[in-house]
Amino acid sequence: MNGANYFLIVNFLVGISFCTVFLIVSTRSRSRIAARWIAVAYAVASLSAIAELLVAYTDFPKVFAIAAFMSVLAGLLLIRVGVARLYGVPAHLTALAGFFCAAVVLDVFIYDLPRGTWLHALSYQTPFALAMLFSAIAVIRSSRREPIDRAMVVLLSVATLQFPVKAVIAVLVGAGPTAKDYVHSPYALVSQSMTGVFVVLVGLMLLSVFVLEIMEEARSDSEVDALSSVFNRRGFDAGCERVLRRQPVGPHALILCDIDHFKRVNDTFGHYSGDRVIRTFADLLSNSAPEDAVVGRLGGEEFCVMLPGVSLNAAMLFAQALRGSMAMQPIAGLPQTFRVTASFGVSIFKSSADMSAAMRFADNALYEAKAAGRNCVRQHQSVMPIAMAAG
Numbered sequence: 001m002n003g004a005n006y007f008l009i010v011n012f013l014v015g016i017s018f019c020t021v022f023l024i025v026s027t028r029s030r031s032r033i034a035a036r037w038i039a040v041a042y043a044v045a046s047l048s049a050i051a052e053l054l055v056a057y058t059d060f061p062k063v064f065a066i067a068a069f070m071s072v073l074a075g076l077l078l079i080r081v082g083v084a085r086l087y088g089v090p091a092h093l094t095a096l097a098g099f100f101c102a103a104v105v106l107d108v109f110i111y112d113l114p115r116g117t118w119l120h121a122l123s124y125q126t127p128f129a130l131a132m133l134f135s136a137i138a139v140i141r142s143s144r145r146e147p148i149d150r151a152m153v154v155l156l157s158v159a160t161l162q163f164p165v166k167a168v169i170a171v172l173v174g175a176g177p178t179a180k181d182y183v184h185s186p187y188a189l190v191s192q193s194m195t196g197v198f199v200v201l202v203g204l205m206l207l208s209v210f211v212l213e214i215m216e217e218a219r220s221d222s223e224v225d226a227l228s229s230v231f232n233r234r235g236f237d238a239g240c241e242r243v244l245r246r247q248p249v250g251p252h253a254l255i256l257c258d259i260d261h262f263k264r265v266n267d268t269f270g271h272y273s274g275d276r277v278i279r280t281f282a283d284l285l286s287n288s289a290p291e292d293a294v295v296g297r298l299g300g301e302e303f304c305v306m307l308p309g310v311s312l313n314a315a316m317l318f319a320q321a322l323r324g325s326m327a328m329q330p331i332a333g334l335p336q337t338f339r340v341t342a343s344f345g346v347s348i349f350k351s352s353a354d355m356s357a358a359m360r361f362a363d364n365a366l367y368e369a370k371a372a373g374r375n376c377v378r379q380h381q382s383v384m385p386i387a388m389a390a391g
Contacts, residue, residue, distance in 0.1 A: 256304050258303075
């Protein structure tokens with residue numbers, strides 16, 4: 001077995017291995033369709049190794065040479081579809097299918113041209129380069145700009161360049177006088193080793209994107225309250241930290257909210273109705289809060305809203321609007337005349353170092369609202385100098 005044969009077998013096994021891994025990843029990733037497209041891409045592309053061997057060791061070199069070309073190109077285009085699904089950009093299946101058919105016709109046309117010439121080498125490698133370039137463009141067109149996405153663009157761009165480089169090597173070194181001689185040529189060893197390297201690198205990079213996505217999804221699940229669909233206490237604290245890293249200087253507002261007489265709702269109408277009250281109030285907070293706000297359920301019937309860059313007066317107006325909306329909000333499953341109210345405590349703070357104190361101030365203000373008869377909004381008076389200084 002020569003070196004080229006060895007790399008052909010290795011590339012086949014690597015392709016099948018990546019196919020298996022992506023199928024496994026598809027069972028956990030929210031981008032499962034993308035993972036399955038990429039799994040199929042690796043399975044299809046790996047067939048080229050078998051076709052290349054059949055070119056050298058059967059009496060039908062043209063058939064299997066064209067089959068090898070088709071499997072590699074189909075695999076690259078299927079990766080383009082998977083990348084498009086992963087990054088949320090259009091796939092244009094009809095256009096890709098048309099490109100595939102045109103490239104196959106070109107390969108049939110150039111098959112009998114002298115091998116090792118610029119015309120043959122560039123015509124053969126250009127469809128592969130374009131197919132890989134399509135994937136790089138798909139990532140560029142997406143809205144994702146994380147470091148791994150930039151690394152993906154660089155890798156796909158370099159992988160695109162390998163094909164014209166192969167064309168140059170084929171001309172300079174020689175790819176064998178016929179397709180049957182390819183496996184025994186020095187060029188085959190270089191070409192298959194380059195292919196193996198990029199098969200692994202692109203596969204590992206794509207796997208990294210999926211793994212990071214799965215980790216992010218798991219982190220999000222651990223930070224979201226299952227009943228209300230807003231942050232739990234852990235997620236609320238983490239969300240506030242992320243916001244304050246982006247906007248460290250205040251004023252920022254905290255609104256602590258508590259559903260009035262919630263135990264009475266459970267005792268009178270049952271826990272299922274109590275769950276509906278929780279969900280209704282959480283939806284009101286989420287739908288009313290600005291996009292950059294952090295909304296969390298701290299426990300039981302207590303919620304908190306963090307409003308970055310909002311003054312005390314604006315926070316008070318927002319809390320009053322929430323109070324009025326909740327007091328008029330009908331609850332599904334409860335009597336039409338029954339209304340649930342909530343009490344609110346408001347405080348502000350200037351930086352992350354002051355947030356824990358602001359939480360205590362908001363809790364004190366909430367206690368004052370309850371003492372005043374509930375269904376009202378109170379601010380903690382000790383925050384007033386901070387608000388004035390911030391203004």
